[in-house]
Amino acid sequence: MNKKLGVYICHCGGNISDYVDVEQVKKAIESEEGVFLAKTTMFACSDSSQKEMVEDIKKNELDGIVVASCSPKLHLLTFRAVAERANINKYNYVHANIREQSSWAHSDDKTGATEKAVFLVKAAISKARYAESLEPIKIKSKKAVAVIGGGVAGMRAAIELSDMGCPVTLIEREPFVGGRVSQFDILFTTYETGKDLVTRLYNNLLARNNISVYTGAEVIENSGSIGDFKLTIKITPRYIMDRCNEGRLQKAIDACPVEVPDPFNFNITNRKAIYHNFPSEYPHKPVIDIENCTRCGECEKICESVDFSQKEEIIDINVGSVLMATGFDPYTPKDGEFGFNQINNVVTLPQFKRILALSNEPLIYNTRAIKHIAYIYCVGSRQVEGENKYCSRYCCTSVIHASIMAKKKFGNIFNYHFNRGIRTYGKQEVLYNESLKSGDVYLQSYEDDPPVVTQQGNKIVVTVNDILTGKKQMAVEADLVVLVTGMVPRADNSVGSLFKLPKGRDNFFNEIHMKLRPVETVIDGITISGACQGPKNILESSNSALSAATKSFSYVSKGELELEPIVAEIDKNQCTWCGACAEACPFDAIKKIKDGDKEIAMVNNSVCKGCGMCLPVCPTDVINLIAYSNREIESMIDALAGS
Amino acid sequence: MATINPDFGAELKKYGAFDFNACYNCGNCTAICSLSTEEDSFPREMVRFSVLGSTSDIKSSLKPWLCYYCGECSTHCPQVANPAELIMSLRRWLTAEYDWTKLSGVLYRSFAFTIIAFIIAALGVIGFGFAENFNMETIMLFGHKFEMIAIIAVFGIILLPNVIRMWWFIILKPKIKVPFIKYLTGIWELIVHMFTQKRALGCDDNQFRWFEHFILVIGYLALLFTTVALDWFSTGNLFIIILGYVESIIIFIVTVDFVLSRIKKNREISKFSMPSDWMFVIWLFLMGLTAFIVRLFIDTGIIKNNIWMYMFHLIILVQWALIIVPFGKWTHFLYRSFAMYFAKLKAA
Numbered sequence: 001m002n003k004k005l006g007v008y009i010c011h012c013g014g015n016i017s018d019y020v021d022v023e024q025v026k027k028a029i030e031s032e033e034g035v036f037l038a039k040t041t042m043f044a045c046s047d048s049s050q051k052e053m054v055e056d057i058k059k060n061e062l063d064g065i066v067v068a069s070c071s072p073k074l075h076l077l078t079f080r081a082v083a084e085r086a087n088i089n090k091y092n093y094v095h096a097n098i099r100e101q102s103s104w105a106h107s108d109d110k111t112g113a114t115e116k117a118v119f120l121v122k123a124a125i126s127k128a129r130y131a132e133s134l135e136p137i138k139i140k141s142k143k144a145v146a147v148i149g150g151g152v153a154g155m156r157a158a159i160e161l162s163d164m165g166c167p168v169t170l171i172e173r174e175p176f177v178g179g180r181v182s183q184f185d186i187l188f189t190t191y192e193t194g195k196d197l198v199t200r201l202y203n204n205l206l207a208r209n210n211i212s213v214y215t216g217a218e219v220i221e222n223s224g225s226i227g228d229f230k231l232t233i234k235i236t237p238r239y240i241m242d243r244c245n246e247g248r249l250q251k252a253i254d255a256c257p258v259e260v261p262d263p264f265n266f267n268i269t270n271r272k273a274i275y276h277n278f279p280s281e282y283p284h285k286p287v288i289d290i291e292n293c294t295r296c297g298e299c300e301k302i303c304e305s306v307d308f309s310q311k312e313e314i315i316d317i318n319v320g321s322v323l324m325a326t327g328f329d330p331y332t333p334k335d336g337e338f339g340f341n342q343i344n345n346v347v348t349l350p351q352f353k354r355i356l357a358l359s360n361e362p363l364i365y366n367t368r369a370i371k372h373i374a375y376i377y378c379v380g381s382r383q384v385e386g387e388n389k390y391c392s393r394y395c396c397t398s399v400i401h402a403s404i405m406a407k408k409k410f411g412n413i414f415n416y417h418f419n420r421g422i423r424t425y426g427k428q429e430v431l432y433n434e435s436l437k438s439g440d441v442y443l444q445s446y447e448d449d450p451p452v453v454t455q456q457g458n459k460i461v462v463t464v465n466d467i468l469t470g471k472k473q474m475a476v477e478a479d480l481v482v483l484v485t486g487m488v489p490r491a492d493n494s495v496g497s498l499f500k501l502p503k504g505r506d507n508f509f510n511e512i513h514m515k516l517r518p519v520e521t522v523i524d525g526i527t528i529s530g531a532c533q534g535p536k537n538i539l540e541s542s543n544s545a546l547s548a549a550t551k552s553f554s555y556v557s558k559g560e561l562e563l564e565p566i567v568a569e570i571d572k573n574q575c576t577w578c579g580a581c582a583e584a585c586p587f588d589a590i591k592k593i594k595d596g597d598k599e600i601a602m603v604n605n606s607v608c609k610g611c612g613m614c615l616p617v618c619p620t621d622v623i624n625l626i627a628y629s630n631r632e633i634e635s636m637i638d639a640l641a642g643s
Numbered sequence: 644m645a646t647i648n649p650d651f652g653a654e655l656k657k658y659g660a661f662d663f664n665a666c667y668n669c670g671n672c673t674a675i676c677s678l679s680t681e682e683d684s685f686p687r688e689m690v691r692f693s694v695l696g697s698t699s700d701i702k703s704s705l706k707p708w709l710c711y712y713c714g715e716c717s718t719h720c721p722q723v724a725n726p727a728e729l730i731m732s733l734r735r736w737l738t739a740e741y742d743w744t745k746l747s748g749v750l751y752r753s754f755a756f757t758i759i760a761f762i763i764a765a766l767g768v769i770g771f772g773f774a775e776n777f778n779m780e781t782i783m784l785f786g787h788k789f790e791m792i793a794i795i796a797v798f799g800i801i802l803l804p805n806v807i808r809m810w811w812f813i814i815l816k817p818k819i820k821v822p823f824i825k826y827l828t829g830i831w832e833l834i835v836h837m838f839t840q841k842r843a844l845g846c847d848d849n850q851f852r853w854f855e856h857f858i859l860v861i862g863y864l865a866l867l868f869t870t871v872a873l874d875w876f877s878t879g880n881l882f883i884i885i886l887g888y889v890e891s892i893i894i895f896i897v898t899v900d901f902v903l904s905r906i907k908k909n910r911e912i913s914k915f916s917m918p919s920d921w922m923f924v925i926w927l928f929l930m931g932l933t934a935f936i937v938r939l940f941i942d943t944g945i946i947k948n949n950i951w952m953y954m955f956h957l958i959i960l961v962q963w964a965l966i967i968v969p970f971g972k973w974t975h976f977l978y979r980s981f982a983m984y985f986a987k988l989k990a991a
Binding site for chain 2: 422433441444469470
């Protein structure tokens with residue numbers, strides 16, 4: 001227990017030494033037990049200081065060091081690395097923060113600041129006396145990634161992972177891949193269709209033998225953790241073995257007597273119980289919607305591939321990381337919100353886009369010839385009162401593009417944009433310019449004074465107090481009102497709950513750090529990409545998919561993971577399982593296990609974050625947090641209390 | 644409540660406006676304008692009314708007449724929406740709206756119709772000359788009488804009713820109450836602006852342009868007075884003869900500069916020209932030039948053998964008096980000064 005310690009007290013230029021008398025601190029701690037050498041330094045983090053520390057450690061065969069400087073958030077890792085370079089275990093380094101906690105906090109009281117700094121350094125020395133050498137926890141990591149969601153983000157990520165040589169399981173809940181993008185027609189800026197993008201990605205997927213694609217598949221169970229997720233997948237059958245022979249599929253669809261609203265077209269059209277979304281959907285197999293199918297057998301008579309004997313399948317897979325790409329739902333306005341569901345010809349932006357894609361000249365909706373179209377922006381986004389405070393990013397561009405397309409496709413169309421400020425950021429600004437120059441009218445209002453949609457006889461009238469015209473009330477007689485709805489999280493986001501993924505205030509999945517760790521989640525091994533994280537356009541979804549793929553791959557690429565050894569450990573001889581620790585654990589890292597004939601708690605090292613929440617709730621005090629043992633903490637308290 | 648009229652943009656384009664839809668309401672134009680004030684801010688508001696097709700707001704507004712086209716707004720417009728040219732077009736459109744005969748609108752919108760009108764006027768003069776056997780004295784006498792009759796008729800039948808219509812749009816229809824005494828006390832404002840265009844001095848770039856325009860107006864009015872009241876072509880008074888020469892020289896020198904600047908497009912105001920703009924400056928130039936030459940022919944005694952010169956002058960005069968003055972750009976002389984008068988009344 002006679003450790004030889006080196007202590008360094010930093011001036012931090014003057015940040016510390018202007019208020020804390022560092023020489024006095026040095027004198028006060030020099031004679032502490034175990035302190036072999038004590039020095040002050042102008043900048044402990046400078047190259048020369050670091051070199052000096054390495055030399056000191058080597059020459060004097062020190063067992064540990066303490067640096068009293070700034071916040072550990074800034075330089076803990078710097079000085080741990082110094083310890084490693086001097087060939088001592090990095091956990092024998094202890095950090096004392098005498099800048100944020102002393103000099104900056106008490107700049108009005110130099111004597112007090114110095115006194116406090118002395119205590120802080122003494123406490124750090126006490127901890128260093130008991131610090132143990134630790135080795136990182138090593139766990140095996142299965143070199144395979146599950147991608148959940150087969151939209152553009154999911155497919156893009158899967159292709160990238162496959163390129164890196166990582167086997168991928170792509171799990172899509174719908175019977176077809178492509179997600180929301182397959183519902184889009186012509187896209188800005190490339191003028192490809194959504195279908196084109198999906199086709200390209202899907203063909204790319206098929207060309208690879210290390211990607212397995214499951215459609216109609218859902219993750220129903222998860223056990224395990226980073227490096228070793230065990231997922232159970234339920235696969236709903238298509239009830240169709242293969243494509244029907246030439247032309248018979250259409251006949252089978254025609255023969256089906258069931259008609260239900262088609263969610264692919266946002267319920268503006270109906271589909272049959274046997275269906276495909278568009279003639280070249282992926283996979284190239286129609287599907288029977290068994291929930292709505294009456295089993296009348298009409299299709300079976302026509303198409304030999306129909307097979308009602310197919311059974312639900314359950315498969316288990318084992319992967320090292322999970323990449324979430326579950327996408328978004330468009331916001332559905334409430335009944336009566338701008339006349340939605342109450343006034344005819346009030347539709348949402350996704351519906352409008354389907355109407356444009358499906359209609360031929362002239363544009364007619366609900367038997368009404370469409371000439372004047374009013375667009376009401378920010379419906380379900382940027383709500384002052386409602387839940388969705390955020391901007392959905394894509395809608396301004398999307399609706400302006402759609403309105404330009406409407407003019408180009410149908411000619412004599414007049415567009416009126418009731419907006420709250422146009423956000424066609426970046427290259428998308430050219431669309432706004434094009435729209436203005438083509439004569440579209442933009443009217444603007446504040447959030448507290450939105451436009452009003454009313455039905456007056458056969459007319460639909462939209463009025464607004466236009467702030468660009470001195471709040472003058474302006475009215476438009478519209479044939480179609482398009483509510484420019486934003487993005488919301490998937491209505492059924494149960495797969496997130498399965499993994500205990502945290503959600504933000506907006507209910508989208510949350511990253512660890514918005515700027516620096518944008519695709520990682522607090523659940524180790526699970527990354528997020530695309531619009532399941534928040535509103536994104538296709539470009540942004542691809543970007544995040546690529547970074548999530550890289551991050552997920554980094555968890556599995558070496559086949560082994562090194563984890564921080566600072567975790568809780570439970571004395572299994574003394575534990576009598578009461579469950580209090582498991583309840584307190586925010587990461588679900590503690591499980592009940594059988595040890596011989598008694599039940600005890602066990603910590604999953606790969607999930608434990610070393611937060612210490614379990615310690616105070618243990619009635620028998622048998623949990624120890626490595627590197628923060630009772631002995632270490634008590635000795636620090638003693639030092640701080642001056643005893 | 645006003646209903647948006649999306650067809651107005653297309654209508655206004657026939658009067659020379661273009662690209663004003665590109666406006667994204669930043670307001671740079673209004674900020675840069677040296678004549679815009681907090682109470683009377685323009686041109687953004689006018690651009691906005693034009694985009695929305697809010698014609699009643701435009702008709703009841705004096706703002707298009709408060710602009711003297713320095714063009715700073717167009718120079719600084721980030722969207723190249725040409726607010727200055729839009730305001731110019733609104734002045735043309737308003738001129739057509741004030742005109743009860745609706746002929747102004749037809750002439751502005753159709754160049755073909757304008758040409759036909761000019762040809763008819765020319766043929767009329769030639770036909771008259773033919774009927775009179777090109778008798779020099781009868782024709783010159785008629786020319787002199789025509790001037791007087793035309794002035795009275797054009798004012799009485801066309802211009803006065805149109806100014807009254809302008810008054811109705813601006814004061815009566817919006818129900819602005821103006822005490823009668825103000826109509827009298829405001830007249831000084833009308834006269835000052837009619838003869839000096841002093842508001843134009845407020846444009847930052849405008850001192851020389853204002854001076855050119857000022858002496859052109861004075862020269863034109865003085866020549867009108869000299870030919871009609873002092874009977875320049877028949878007088879023997881040396882002072883009057885020289886006065887007429889000076890006035891006609893001023894007119895054609897200034898108009899030559901105006902025409903050249905429209906060709907060179909070296910100022911914002913001369914960048915875009917409608918047929919009505921060309922006709923106005925060219926005919927004014929021809930008026931000055933032909934009057935000068937006619938008097939020169941008289942003084943050198945060669946007019947008797949060159950009656951065609953007087954015929955040419957008369958054709959220009961008739962086209963000017965019957966087309967450009969009542970229905971063309973000449974009217975801005977009246978509407979601009981009455982706009983200042985009505986602004987004074989509204990302020991009261």
